[in-house]
Amino acid sequence: MSVLSTPSPWPEQFAAGLLGGVDPAYPDETPTNDLLLGMAEIDRGRASLAYAEYQSAAVLYDRYVAAKLVEPSGSGFVTDGYADCAARIARARGIGQRAAEKLLSEAVSLRDRLPEVFDCLRDGIIAPWQAQLAVTRTELLDESAAAPLVDAEIAALLRTRKGTWSRARMRDMIDRVVYRHDPDAVRQRRKDALDARGVWTAELEDGTGEITAVGAAEDVRVAAARVAGLAKAVCSSDPRTVQQRRSDAMFALLSGTVFECDCGREECDAQIPDPATISASTALTPSTAIMVHVVCDEATLAGTADNPAFVEGHGLISGEHVRDIAARKDSIVKPVIGPQAxxxxxxxxxxxxxxxxxxxxxxxxxxxxxxxxxxxxxxxxxxxxxxxxxxxxxxxxxxxxxxxxxxxxxxxxxxxxxxxxxxxxxxxxxxxxxxxxxxxxxxxxxxxxxxxxxxxxxxxxxxxxxxxxxxxxxxxxxxxxxxxxxxxxxxxxxxxxxxxxxxxxxxxxxxxxxxxxxxxxxxxxxxx
Known part of the structure; x- marks a missing residue:
């Protein structure tokens, strides 16, 4: 049987005006609000299609993975049911093996670990990327008794709260719910993440390369702020984009070489510090000081509670993590409610x-x-x-x-x-x-x-x-x-x-x- 040998039914659906389709004969007559509402309706349709896709993947998982974990071949090659199932999906859809395995994993996680969140996807309340985010932020709950409680609370918030969920807000909400129900899983996740920190490089095309570093959230924020601060030191005539300047500034900081303005003007008024003189121990002037804001409650800081904290530009961290940050020599602790209250x-x-x-x-x-x-x-x-x-x-x-x-x-x-x-x-x-x-x-x-x-x-x-x-x-x-x-x-x-x-x-x-x-x-x- 040939795959998808018949004409697609979707153009007829769009021609009928479903899912916000625009009549190609009169595109300019469609009101702007109708176009925007149509796009929102397409998002709900995309969510329902993703739900159907995950359902199909979950059935295939049951058929080829749960029922057949390992099958040795006559040549001694061991065929894993998971890889075998993913291969069917990959070849039928023309996608990579890794993408097919990721689809299987997400399908099973939604169906078995987050069934109520999965129903939110079916009903068009969340988008596929939001369902994927829920999977990744709850992956340590697979063996936890708190998983049904987390699933129910997240789904209730998604169904009852009015408003949108951006990636950052959705991530923080899920983390907040997980922290409340299983703080041990959160602490373990932080330990595992820190154990995996390191620096990696990759060769890219056309003579470029990539460097990636993973570290504690506050250290990454400080490093990024130093790079951004040095990149801003150029004059207004510098022809480079913001990202190009940041790339050059980062390599100047790493190598201790001079970072210069590229405007080429003799009257350039840029005042650029020598990257070799900037270090973590350098006493920074107010104009070059780097501030990373961390918010927590007093009880967590004192160690009598273990509520999550918030790091500017990063999201939620554990109470143990915030106490580690407070213990740093360069940390300044200020109460939100001062003596004037x-x-x-x-x-x-x-x-x-x-x-x-x-x-x-x-x-x-x-x-x-x-x-x-x-x-x-x-x-x-x-x-x-x-x-x-x-x-x-x-x-x-x-x-x-x-x-x-x-x-x-x-x-x-x-x-x-x-x-x-x-x-x-x-x-x-x-x-x-x-x-x-x-x-x-x-x-x-x-x-x-x-x-x-x-x-x-x-x-x-x-x-x-x-x-x-x-x-x-x-x-x-x-x-x-x-x-x-x-x-x-x-x-x-x-x-x-x-x-x-x-x-x-x-x-x-x-x-x-x-x-x-x-x-x-x-x-x-x-x-x-």
Whole structure:
């Protein structure tokens, strides 16, 4: 029997308008929102197809692996059932043996270890790459009694949480659930990973090569920051791309040679340090200091608890790992709640929200809080570290009349990467942020065409519930009622395009909130 000898049925499905297909006769007449929603529907179709693919692979596994583990041939060659099954898949589909074996492994893991997550894939709640991520982050639970509990909790979060799951947020959520149910597996995973650290090289085409190093997360962050810092030392006329400069900077650091600006101008004003003088023991100036932010709770740091911690740009680490980092000579431990905090009778803490003389500028305490809470840029899918982003007023701040615009508060601000911040400031996007009926911080985005898109489903409040005990209020002396930067502006109304844009955005948010309240009332209480 020939494989796939009949015409494909899929073009007819697309022609019928299924899965967001575009009519080729009138492609320009399809509304933008329909195209975007169609792409989302294609994602759900891709998930269901992946579910069917994994189901088929699991049946083949049962047939050729579980029932026949090893079969010796007459020549003495031992045929492994796993390899034999994968060979059938590889040859039928024209893929490599390794890819076929990976498919088998993922299929069996989803079916047997993560059946409820597997059902989420079937129902189009998650994408195939998210199912694969769940497999890799739970692989140490194969022999653990906690596996069903982890599977059920992850599936419940995926089904009940509103919002999107970027790779970083999904990874952190899964790790958080695993840490809670089987910390021993997490510690063992860290030990195994550290034991496998090393340096590897590979020869690439056209006279290039590749070097790869694996080490502790904090060491990798420090190394990457040193490379990026040296690469930034060139002047603005350097013709190399960012990645090209980083490659040259890394080899200069490794070899102790001089890293130079390639602009070729005699008047180049770049001030580049000698890589040979930069070492882990060098006293760095404030402009060259490297900071890797690690967040944990006090009990874990003291060793009386073993909750997971968060490393900027990396994700979750174990309590044992964070204590190792704190013991380093170059570590500085700072409490989030400083001596200026007011302790309330309910166990919460109150801190100032903004600078006393400027209601627009968040206080140092609020700025730190926002970066810890968000962890990453809040734009859906963005994994830029919150410590590399900008603090943004979700509802635009009114410099002339602060009481009319968005407020400098924890719920009124979030962290966005620079491109995302600029896109909102100068584009026609509208975002909103609020506490839902369960007290969870939620975000959503409205495209210039009016399509409402959900924000991320997870924040670091899920990892550090104690963040919800921190309150922020305006300083007792209060900000000036007008524009602190220019007294003339207090009597002159804002005018022009910016004021009109802010008015449109306020109206859009109010309309979306009314629609959201109506939907929530119509839906009734949640089923869980």
């Amino acid at each position: 007011v302790v309330n009778s309910d166990g919460s803490f109150t801190l100032p929200a903004h600078q006393p003389a400027d209601a627009h500028r968040p206080s140092a305490a609020l700025d730190t809080f926002l970066r810890i809470r968000d962890g990453y840029c809040v734009d859906p899918g963005c994994v830029t570290s919150a410590w590399q982003g900008d603090g943004d007023h979700v509802a635009e701040f009114d410099h002339d009349h602060p009481e009319r615009g968005g407020q400098t508060t924890a719920d009124g601000m979030n962290i966005k990467c620079r491109p995302g911040h600029l896109l909102k400031t100068f584009g026609e996007w509208v975002d909103d942020q609020w506490r839902d009926c369960d007290g969870r911080l939620s975000t959503e985005y409205t495209t210039p065409e009016g399509l409402i898109l959900p924000g991320e489903a997870e924040t670091n409040e899920d990892l550090f519930p104690g963040l919800r005990r921190i309150r922020f209020v305006a300083p007792a002396q209060g900000p000036p009622t007008g524009n602190a930067r220019n007294d003339i502006a207090t009597t002159r109304p804002r005018r022009g395009r910016v004021a009109d844009k802010h008015a449109r955005r306020r109206a859009e948010r109010n309309r979306n909130r009314r629609d959201r309240d109506e939907r929530d009332r119509a839906a009734g209480p949640p089923p869980f």
